[in-house]
Amino acid sequence: MRNAVLGFIAIIAVSLAVSARGQNAQQRQGQRTAPQGQAQGGAPSPQSEQGRLPARLSGEFTPLAKPDIANGPVPRMPDGHPDLSGPWVGGGSNSDIEKDGGLKPGELPLLPWAKQLRESRKEEDEPYLYCTPMSVPRVNPYPWRFVQSVTANGLGTIYVIHENGDAGGVRKIFMDGRKHPPADELLPTWWGHSIGRWEGDTLVIDTVGYNDKFWFDSRGTPHTTQLHTIERWTRTNFGTMINEFTLDDPGALEHPVQLKFTAHAQPPGSELMEFICTENNQYGVAADIPNIYREKGYGLEVQPPTQK
């Protein structure tokens, strides 16, 4: 444990040092290649802009690696595994998991009660808006990292750090070969219990033990505590990482479903910044939106039939 902690601290320290060194390079690079970058247009945005107000000053902005860097080779760790540290933007669901994950409208096999719940939910009531963790496979416009720790015993825990969206809970992916605890010993949590392994160059993450308090998207797609996810992360070049995502929830879905998301790398030298979501959250005041969770907390508004 102590080694794991030390390893983690070492990784963070190295990241900070690399970041500090890369900052100037990034600015120089931006100036030198600006016209070219402009002409090449935008990288795919993980978030849909449809139906939203113009996202300018009031929107978010996270630079991505430009194509000549993004098309470069996959960087590797000293042990030969791909370096998945990023920072990344995207790679999950945001506005609508069905659409974001590559399905056609209506293809997500939600059970009738879950479909009904999704339709009854209002975007303005997203728990995430009150600074709760976004959980899996949600992404937002901010960057995030896999932090691959190494300890005296070899590969250590992989930590997932989001600039915004962790809400104080750092996701841990145990790489030491352990199994999930028995279901009756698992306290459902926002990030669940994740175990990982390498299959060639693909990081496979199996997670159970989620709570039912987060939404997959702003559309309000629900799940239950029976949620089981399998992520298969493959970095295909410097700038691209694919998330082949298996979504399984016998409580909310008729059958497991396969989704696909793509994360994009930030320019070399980029680093996460501090983000304390609850610092000054005035969400809802401008439109007089009530906080429906203040009295009853977060969680399913409707219990699924099987759990009645």
Next chain:
Amino acid sequence: MKTTVGILAAAFALFGLAAPSAAHHSFAVEYDKEKPVQGTGVISKVEWTNPHMRVYIDCTDEKGVVTTWNLELGSPNSVIRRGWKPSDLKQGAKISFKGFGGRKVLTRAAADVLTLADGRSFAGASGAPDGTPEQYGVGAGVPIP
């Protein structure tokens, strides 16, 4: 000044390679695109805070009545990544704004463009086709008819 412009230029040039997207939440939930607002006044407070930074602007009309506008921007991180510096927004400085009013509280608005007295304009230079200056007039912080 020169440095600022350079960094801003770099930031705007990078815009095409960025992942611009809706912020912490969908603005349509809180703000009304049918309620464009604008004004000129003095910065009374700047909050470089999460999840969104806020700029408070006191606008005085011809009768001397002061209205304080609470303008919501993106996260401080996002604003800094665009090339802004904390020193670019100073309490007491003259500033013009354009934005979209809150659905219920008009003076709580989503900022779209901020223009400083020295002419530097934030956000408008991104080249985004929306919110052209023609849509706005100049005034003391009033809804645009």
